[in-house]
Amino acid sequence: xxxxxxxxxxxxxxxxxxxxxxxxxxxxxxxxxxxxxxxxxxxxxxxxxxxxxxxxxxxxxxxxxxxxxxxxxxxxxxxxxxxxxxxxxxxxxxxxxxxxxxxxxxxxxxxxxxxxxxxxxxxxxxxxxxxxxxxxxxxxxxxxxxxxxxxxxxxxxxxxxxxxxxxxxxxxxxxxxxxxxxxxxxxxxxxxxxxxxxxxxxxxxxxxxxxxxxxxxxxxxxxx
Ligand SMILES: *Cc1c(COP(=O)(O)O)cnc(C)c1O
Numbered sequence: 001x002x003x004x005x006x007x008x009x010x011x012x013x014x015x016x017x018x019x020x021x022x023x024x025x026x027x028x029x030x031x032x033x034x035x036x037x038x039x040x041x042x043x044x045x046x047x048x049x050x051x052x053x054x055x056x057x058x059x060x061x062x063x064x065x066x067x068x069x070x071x072x073x074x075x076x077x078x079x080x081x082x083x084x085x086x087x088x089x090x091x092x093x094x095x096x097x098x099x100x101x102x103x104x105x106x107x108x109x110x111x112x113x114x115x116x117x118x119x120x121x122x123x124x125x126x127x128x129x130x131x132x133x134x135x136x137x138x139x140x141x142x143x144x145x146x147x148x149x150x151x152x153x154x155x156x157x158x159x160x161x162x163x164x165x166x167x168x169x170x171x172x173x174x175x176x177x178x179x180x181x182x183x184x185x186x187x188x189x190x191x192x193x194x195x196x197x198x199x200x201x202x203x204x205x206x207x208x209x210x211x212x213x214x215x216x217x218x219x220x221x222x223x224x
Pocket of ligand 1: 081166201202216219220
C-alpha cells in the first residue's frame, strides 16, 4: 500500500466512525485510539504523518520502547493491557496519557502507593468484564460501581475518568451488543465519568451505537 492508499484507507475508517456517531447524535464525539501492539515504530510514524495522535499498547515493555523511540513526536500513549504488579514502576516511568485497564481494587491500591512515592498522578479507566469471560480481565459488572467509588475515594493519585470494556468474543451481534449496553449502563451511572472506551476493529460501529466515545482500533488502522 502506498502512503496515499493508506491515507484513503484511514479516511474510510474515520468516515465509518463519523457515520456511526452521527446516527447517535451530532453532539456525540468519538476518539480513535490506534492500537499499535502488532506494529513497529516505523508504522506508527506513518500513521502519525496521516494525522493520528493517540496510540495504545498492551505490554509495558513495548510501550516503554516505542514511546522512547518516538519521543520526538507529540503522541498520546494509552496503556490497554494487563498490568502485573512487578511492572507498575515501569508503567509510571512511561507517564501514559491514560491507563485504560485498571482491573481491580487491589491493583489500584498498589498503583496508588507507587504513584505517591513517585510524586505523580495517573488518569485511568476501570476495566469491566461485561461479557463475563474467564479469559478477560476486569471487574464484574455487579461490583463495578462500588469498586469505582472505592478507588475514587481511597486512591488520591489515580484520577478515574470512566470505564473500558472488550465486547463479547462471539459472532453473535446480540451478545456483543448486550455486553456494550451493560458497560454503557454502568458508565452512565458514574458521577463525573467522561470516557466510555469500547469497540475494536470488528465491532466499533456497534459500540458507538451503544454509546462508546472512545474506540480502540488495532488491526484495521494498521491494515494487518
Ligand atoms: C488488541 C486490542 C485492541 C485492538 O484490537 P483489534 O481487533 O486489532 O482492533 C483493543 N483493545 C484491547 C484491550 C486490545 O488488547
